[in-house]
Every structure is written in C-alpha cells, then in structure tokens.
Amino acid sequence: MLKKNMLFTPGPTMVPPEVNLAEAAPMIHHRTPQFSQIFMDVTEGMKALFETKEADVFILASSGTGAMETSVVNLLSPGDKALFISVGKFGERWGELLKAYGCQGVELKAEYGRVISAKEVADALAKHPDAKALFTTQSETSTGVVSDIEGYAALTRKTGTLLVVDTVSSLGVHPLRFDAWGVDVAVTGSQKGCMLPPGLGFIAVAPRVWKAVEQSKLPKYYFSLPAMKKAIADKTTAYTPAITLIRAAKVALDMLMAEGLENVYARHAMLAEASRAGVKALGLKLFTKEGESNVLTAVEAPEGIKIDAVIKRMRDEFGITLTGGQGSMKGRIFRLGHMGYVNQFDILAALGALEKALSDAGYPVKPGSALAAAQEVFLKSKS
Amino acid sequence: MLKKNMLFTPGPTMVPPEVNLAEAAPMIHHRTPQFSQIFMDVTEGMKALFETKEADVFILASSGTGAMETSVVNLLSPGDKALFISVGKFGERWGELLKAYGCQGVELKAEYGRVISAKEVADALAKHPDAKALFTTQSETSTGVVSDIEGYAALTRKTGTLLVVDTVSSLGVHPLRFDAWGVDVAVTGSQKGCMLPPGLGFIAVAPRVWKAVEQSKLPKYYFSLPAMKKAIADKTTAYTPAITLIRAAKVALDMLMAEGLENVYARHAMLAEASRAGVKALGLKLFTKEGESNVLTAVEAPEGIKIDAVIKRMRDEFGITLTGGQGSMKGRIFRLGHMGYVNQFDILAALGALEKALSDAGYPVKPGSALAAAQEVFLKSKS
Structure with missing residues (x-):
C-alpha cells in the first residue's frame, strides 16, 4: 500500500503544508519591527480565536501544560482553596498542579465518559464560597466529553470565583465565547485546533483578573504574567520567543479567519x-x-x-x-x-x-x- | 542593494537551510516509535555537545530561561542560600530567579566587561560554606566575556557546592567539558551555538545532583526534573514535546558532529x-x-x-x-x-x-x- x-x-494534529513552510523560512531576529509586527498579528489573531476583545493574550514558549501552570501560579497563593473539575486525565492535571503548588484543590469528579453539570458546580460554589478559582477543561480528550463552560461561567460571574478553562484541545473546534460568557482565564496549546506544531502555549486573561494576579504570592518567573504584560507593551516577549512557530501561527490563524x-x-x-x-x-x-x-x-x-x-x-x-x-x-x-x-x-x-x-x-x-x-x-x- | x-x-542566530527544512516536514505523533527514535537521538546528541557520558540530559519546550528556572526549582528549597556570579544581564537573571523563588542569593559582582576570577569564587565559597549552589554564566552575551568554568568547577568539586552553568550562548562555541571539569548542572537554549530556532531548552544533570533534587522543596510541575526522568525511561516527555524543533535539532546536531x-x-x-x-x-x-x-x-x-x-x-x-x-x-x-x-x-x-x-x-x-x-x-x- x-x-x-x-x-x-x-x-x-495535521498541519497545513503552508504552515509547515512558514516554519522553514530563514531566521529573523526577535527585537526587530519585522518580528514585532508578526508577534502582534498573532496576538490579535489569538484574541479573535478566544473570542475576546477585552482580554490580554500572551504567547508562551511552552506546551499547553505550561500555560495551565501559568494560570495557577499567577492567580493563587500558598494554601488557597480552588475547585477543579476532574472528568479525565486533563482535569486530573489541574489537581496535580494545585497540589504541586501547595494549594487546596477541591475535586468535582465524574466517572470517565461523563461530565459535571452546571447544577453540581452551583452546589460546589455554594459549599465552598472561599474557593478563589474554578479550574476546568472544555474538551477532555482522554474521554471525548465537552463541558458546559457557558453554564459554569454564568455561575462564577455571580460568585466572583475565577473561572479558568483549559481549552487546549477545544479552541478553534468548539466555541469559547470568552467575553460573552464571562470566562476569566483560558489557556491553550498550539498543536490541536490551531493547526500548528506543538511548542506554543497561549493564555487569555480578562481585565478583572489582574487584581488577583497582583495579590498572588505563588513564586513564578518564566511564567510570570506581570512580566509578559510589561513586555507586550513594547510589542515583545520577556524571554526569547519561539520565532518559527509564531510565524507559522500567523499563517494558520489567517487560514482559520479566512474560513x-x-x-x-x-x-x-x-x-x-x-x-x-x-x-x-x-x-x-x-x-x-x-x-x-x-x-x-x-x-x-x-x-x-x-x-x-x-x-x-x-x-x-x-x-x-x-x-x-x-x-x-x-x-x-x-x-x-x-x-x-x-x-x-x-x-x-x-x-x-x-x-x-x-x-x-x-x-x-x-x-x-x-x-x-x-x-x-x-x-x-x-x- | x-x-x-x-x-x-x-x-x-542563523539556521542552516537543511535545519529549516527539517522543521517543515509533515507532523508526526509523539507517542510513536518513529518520534521516540528521533527524541533519543537528539538526547544523545546533546549529551555529546555537553561533553558528558554520565549526566542525564532533558529537552524542554521552553526558552533558555525556562531551563535556568528548571535548575533553580529542582535544586533548592525556600530560604536556601546560593551564590551567583553577576557580570552582566544574564548573571543578574540568576539573581532575579533566586529572589522570585524566595532563596537567598549572594551576588558576586564585577563591573560590565570584566569577569569574576576563580580566586574570588574560592573566597566566596570559604565565606559561605552553607551556600547550596553556585549559579554562573559561561558566556555573558550582554558584555562579551567568558567565565572560567573549569576554574570554578575545580573549587566546587571540593566544597560540594553544586555548580550550575548557563551555557545558553556558549554551548557549541566554547568547550564545556561537563564530565572532565565536574560541572553539576548545565542549561542551554536552542537558538545560539546549536544552530536552531528558539523554542527548546536543554538541561544536563550530573548523577550526584539527584540527591539535591530529592531534597528540594521549591514547587514545580512543568519544569519538574523527576517527571522528566520518569518520562525519558519510556523514551518520551512528560508533556507534549516541540516535535518540529526536535526534528530540526537532529539535523543540526548531525552537522555539528560531522564537523x-x-x-x-x-x-x-x-x-x-x-x-x-x-x-x-x-x-x-x-x-x-x-x-x-x-x-x-x-x-x-x-x-x-x-x-x-x-x-x-x-x-x-x-x-x-x-x-x-x-x-x-x-x-x-x-x-x-x-x-x-x-x-x-x-x-x-x-x-x-x-x-x-x-x-x-x-x-x-x-x-x-x-x-x-x-x-x-x-x-x-x-x-
């Protein structure tokens, strides 16, 4: 055969040949107007994909797990309580991250193949009003379910609990209406719906989240959101960006937007x-x-x-x-x-x-x- | 013109066209024998570049700064004292990392354009016998100096202080004789002497370092060395690797070894x-x-x-x-x-x-x- x-x-996932070829273009330096333009175009393109006009979006040189870690270490302090929804391997990863950083993770668990309903989330939020955040997974690829982010967000908007959504496999597949639903933080990786090779993480941060970021006491450096925010004011990154992948992202995002x-x-x-x-x-x-x-x-x-x-x-x-x-x-x-x-x-x-x-x-x-x-x-x- | x-x-830096083209090859899945072979070839190639037979070498989806952070969070505990050599911007970054993670950084500072001598390091080691590690930079690109890593290692081998070397810009340029000199940890990035685009970090860890890793209490997840060690036993990574960059690395390392x-x-x-x-x-x-x-x-x-x-x-x-x-x-x-x-x-x-x-x-x-x-x-x- x-x-x-x-x-x-x-x-x-499969990568369009046009995107592969964009990766192969000769190297350019990142502290140049030429790269800044591409970098800001990709940042804007990712905002469109996250369906947000108001959030800040940052590009990380990391896998999606690095973007998940970014959300944890920038929102919480040691000992903080947080809810996490665990309906498969990637939900469990939120629990592992919270544990690794000394936070108190309260698990909302469903058996594999099922989801947690908005009603169950409402009960958990009522029971744990001191939970700073709710970490969840839009598409759980280990079991093939998609969670009701819109339903969760309708609740967290009222309680003020920060809703953090892992959209690693769902972004560009299922709608994630960041602004309209009132999501607080969304993270993703490049190698799924974005039609890119792995190696980039992305994080969208709603304006109201920055207060929590200021109060967060978990240690961070590479994944520091304040450092990213400072750098992007100069149309750049705090540390060397993954230039070839970002150039490829420009092509992939243009294809998605054209469709x-x-x-x-x-x-x-x-x-x-x-x-x-x-x-x-x-x-x-x-x-x-x-x-x-x-x-x-x-x-x-x-x-x-x-x-x-x-x-x-x-x-x-x-x-x-x-x-x-x-x-x-x-x-x-x-x-x-x-x-x-x-x-x-x-x-x-x-x-x-x-x-x-x-x-x-x-x-x-x-x-x-x-x-x-x-x-x-x-x-x-x-x- | x-x-x-x-x-x-x-x-x-400039990337050979052969390496660019390797990046453009169609995507493959990372949990396959095909990728495992490339991944292990690159791991072995990086061992050769670090001039080590005994160390473990891990490939990160991150910039060089992520590899620097990996060394800090896996060796130290909150409050630990560590020396760091600061003769330019990248030495200062060690100090920033130590501070961000609540460690006590003791700075060995020289004015820009100069280096810290082995004699000065010897004095500092004598004055701070409780320093767990010495963090330094082989090539400080902000000022153009190269530090005497061989001389530092001759001292730290005697005191048992862990010597951690940022070789981001020096690896593949200046010899870094990891085993022969007795370096404990070396970190680098892909976008300098390795002739690759940015987006990969690498870390070499000597066998004697694992005891410190076990004792380290700083929080970590994405950059956890124990997680990397566990994954590489199965010829894989803990989280999705930057596949296209790793395939490019195979070509670049082959070129360096052929030369x-x-x-x-x-x-x-x-x-x-x-x-x-x-x-x-x-x-x-x-x-x-x-x-x-x-x-x-x-x-x-x-x-x-x-x-x-x-x-x-x-x-x-x-x-x-x-x-x-x-x-x-x-x-x-x-x-x-x-x-x-x-x-x-x-x-x-x-x-x-x-x-x-x-x-x-x-x-x-x-x-x-x-x-x-x-x-x-x-x-x-x-x-």
Whole structure:
C-alpha cells in the first residue's frame, strides 16, 4: 500500500503544508519591527480565536501544560482553596498542579465518559464560597466529553470565583465565547485546533483578573504574567520567543479567519457527527455517555478484538494514526480525532481504514457501512 | 542593494537551510516509535555537545530561561542560600530567579566587561560554606566575556557546592567539558551555538545532583526534573514535546558532529579572533576588558557616532543585523555575534557592511582595513 501519513490523534494534529513552510523560512531576529509586527498579528489573531476583545493574550514558549501552570501560579497563593473539575486525565492535571503548588484543590469528579453539570458546580460554589478559582477543561480528550463552560461561567460571574478553562484541545473546534460568557482565564496549546506544531502555549486573561494576579504570592518567573504584560507593551516577549512557530501561527490563524470562525465550528460539528454515525454503523458503541465533543470520537473497543493491535497496524501499515486509551482506559477504547486541519474526505479515509483493519482482525464489517453513514451526514450538510 | 539577510545577533542566530527544512516536514505523533527514535537521538546528541557520558540530559519546550528556572526549582528549597556570579544581564537573571523563588542569593559582582576570577569564587565559597549552589554564566552575551568554568568547577568539586552553568550562548562555541571539569548542572537554549530556532531548552544533570533534587522543596510541575526522568525511561516527555524543533535539532546536531566538536570550537576561536582584529583595525576599542568570548565581539561605540542608528541602517538597508547594547549599555556599545552557523566569509560580509556604514556615518574608514586584518587571521588559520 502507498502510505500517506494522516493524523487522527488527539494532538498533535495535521498541519497545513503552508504552515509547515512558514516554519522553514530563514531566521529573523526577535527585537526587530519585522518580528514585532508578526508577534502582534498573532496576538490579535489569538484574541479573535478566544473570542475576546477585552482580554490580554500572551504567547508562551511552552506546551499547553505550561500555560495551565501559568494560570495557577499567577492567580493563587500558598494554601488557597480552588475547585477543579476532574472528568479525565486533563482535569486530573489541574489537581496535580494545585497540589504541586501547595494549594487546596477541591475535586468535582465524574466517572470517565461523563461530565459535571452546571447544577453540581452551583452546589460546589455554594459549599465552598472561599474557593478563589474554578479550574476546568472544555474538551477532555482522554474521554471525548465537552463541558458546559457557558453554564459554569454564568455561575462564577455571580460568585466572583475565577473561572479558568483549559481549552487546549477545544479552541478553534468548539466555541469559547470568552467575553460573552464571562470566562476569566483560558489557556491553550498550539498543536490541536490551531493547526500548528506543538511548542506554543497561549493564555487569555480578562481585565478583572489582574487584581488577583497582583495579590498572588505563588513564586513564578518564566511564567510570570506581570512580566509578559510589561513586555507586550513594547510589542515583545520577556524571554526569547519561539520565532518559527509564531510565524507559522500567523499563517494558520489567517487560514482559520479566512474560513470564518463559525464555519470552522460548523465543520467540526459535521466531522464529529459523521464520525459518530460511521462507528455506530459498524455496530460500535460510543464511550462518551454525555457531552460528546466535536474534538474527537471515543469508541468502546469491540469485544474479542485487541484494539491496540488494530490501531498499531492502521498506523504502521496504512499510515492512518488513531490512538488507543490512556492509563486505565488502555485497551478499552480507541479515539478518532477530527480537530484542526481535517475535512470530510479525511474522515472517509479514516473510516475506510478502520473498516479494513477491523475486518482483517475478524470483526464483522459490511464493506462501506461506516462510509455510507458518514457520507449521509456530509451530503445533507451545507458545509 | 540586493539584500541578503544575515544575523550576527547574540541569538537567535542563523539556521542552516537543511535545519529549516527539517522543521517543515509533515507532523508526526509523539507517542510513536518513529518520534521516540528521533527524541533519543537528539538526547544523545546533546549529551555529546555537553561533553558528558554520565549526566542525564532533558529537552524542554521552553526558552533558555525556562531551563535556568528548571535548575533553580529542582535544586533548592525556600530560604536556601546560593551564590551567583553577576557580570552582566544574564548573571543578574540568576539573581532575579533566586529572589522570585524566595532563596537567598549572594551576588558576586564585577563591573560590565570584566569577569569574576576563580580566586574570588574560592573566597566566596570559604565565606559561605552553607551556600547550596553556585549559579554562573559561561558566556555573558550582554558584555562579551567568558567565565572560567573549569576554574570554578575545580573549587566546587571540593566544597560540594553544586555548580550550575548557563551555557545558553556558549554551548557549541566554547568547550564545556561537563564530565572532565565536574560541572553539576548545565542549561542551554536552542537558538545560539546549536544552530536552531528558539523554542527548546536543554538541561544536563550530573548523577550526584539527584540527591539535591530529592531534597528540594521549591514547587514545580512543568519544569519538574523527576517527571522528566520518569518520562525519558519510556523514551518520551512528560508533556507534549516541540516535535518540529526536535526534528530540526537532529539535523543540526548531525552537522555539528560531522564537523567535529573540536573543529567547531576552533572555528569559533578563529571567527572571534578575526572579528576582534577587524574592529581594532578600524581604530575601534573592545568593550570587553578580560575573558573575551568567542561568542560575540562587544565593541565601544566610537565617539560622535550614533551607533544605534548605524546598526539600524545596516539591518534595514544592507540586511546585516548586528545589535547594540542592552539596558544601561544602550548607545555605548555594539555587538557582532559570530556563533553557530557562521563561517569566515560571513565575517567578511559583516565587516564589509560595518566599514561601509561607519564610513557613511562620518567615521574615518580606510577601505578594506577591517577586511584585511580579518583575512590575515583567516589565511594563517588551519580551519
């Protein structure tokens, strides 16, 4: 088989060739008007993606986890109480961060595949009025759920608890209406919906958050928001920025804006609907019990099939990379990512590969059944 | 003038086109044997560059400052005393980091353009036997000096004080004989001697350091060395790595190893000697009073010449980027960087541009005088 490598992973995701080539342009110095222009363009582009006009947005040379850490160390002081929503591996990471920094994390936990409702958040906020912040994850890629950020924000706006949202895998996939909903802080990484390689983190900070930043006593230096704010006044960064990735970001953001944000969201909704229809047509069951995200489709491994071997073969022999489960989910699920630089014909490739690999592994497949189900979604779609 | 853009900046430096193109290759997923192989190759390549067989080397998605922070937060506890050598902006950064993390930094300060001798370090170690670590900078790019790391290490090996060296601009330029000298921790960034774009940090950790890491009580998560050590046992990183930059690093390290490390050092020594000879032939004075580095040449601005305007014109009209002074040095010096992907003909271009720009600015220049002085060095060189 002629292998064309395609990523349907939960990040890093496929990168447009135009963006790859922008990374390859000759180096420029960062303390120049030339770079400042690109840097500010990307900052403005990210504001558009976060759907904010009022927030400050900063670009970090780090992964998304570095951006998560930035939010914790700039908002809190040692011993501070904070709520965190834990419905998968990335929610748990908020808990690990709070613990590492000596804060008191109060966990709102749901079993994998489920979400925490706004009602549960309301109860927790009432029970813990002294919680300084609520840390949550918009799209939990370990289980395929999307959380009700709009619902949470409607509550935290009233209580004054700071709402911090990990949008690492959701930004540019699900709407994150930062200003309209009243989110306080949002963090993301470059390698998902932004259609970029990994290596950049981004953080959006609402104006009302700076008071908490001033009061925060947790130690920080590399991830200091005040240092970033001071630097951006001169259209620069406090420390050397990841120049090639930022130039690539300019190209990727221009592509997203040319498509139009609402169209981007609609495309992802269509790809997700088609993916779910496709796997269901194969007789497979979705792992996600509620709040299915448009980021990826998490599917239960069919009984009697060694799913990790199937996934590995798809990658090594077909060039089509899906992923299995992480941690306790290993061998129990597989995940078909459809975020970022993905269109409907890519989904046909992924489902075609899945039909073939499952069939070869002894699972009963009616040829084209997943494809037809997906195609039905595509043909009725206006995208 | 047909502009060809060339960087003689203190970082980021020029990147070989082969390395640029490696960055542009299609995205791959990081949890694959394919990426693990590249990741471990780069880890081994960086061990060679650090001249260590015994240390652990970790790759960070961060700038060099992130790698500096990693050393502080993993070695120390709140209130710990540490010495730091401050002979320029980057030495001062150690002091800022120690302060930010609530440690007691004891400054060994020399005026800009000078270094701290091993004798002075010996006195400080005797006076502060309770200092847990000594933080220093091998090449201080703000002033153009190189410090006597070998001499410092001979002392700290006896006292047991941990020697932490910022080699951000020096690695791959000046020898850093990690094992042979007995350095404890070295940190660097990608965008200098490594011939890479910015966005990667690296840290080398000697085996004897892990005991201090275990005892360290400063909070950390993204920069946790224990987390990195755990992940690398599985040939991976704790958080998503900067995949494209790491692939580029494989190409750059292969190029450096093909040239041969000792040849790389000799080339930089030659370029530095020629650069110094060139500016002196123009009647200019070196700013650096002792310990001139092979990383860059810092030169006093000639009287009556607005040096920042000259540097700006060289950049904007000739495409040749040198830099002026930072902070209090602004307008007083200019800096000609010659680290990384630079050869002797590049230096001729830089000096040629300098002759032209200074002459146009009214400084008396005998045409070709800097070029001839540099060429004299090149012709007698074996490189």
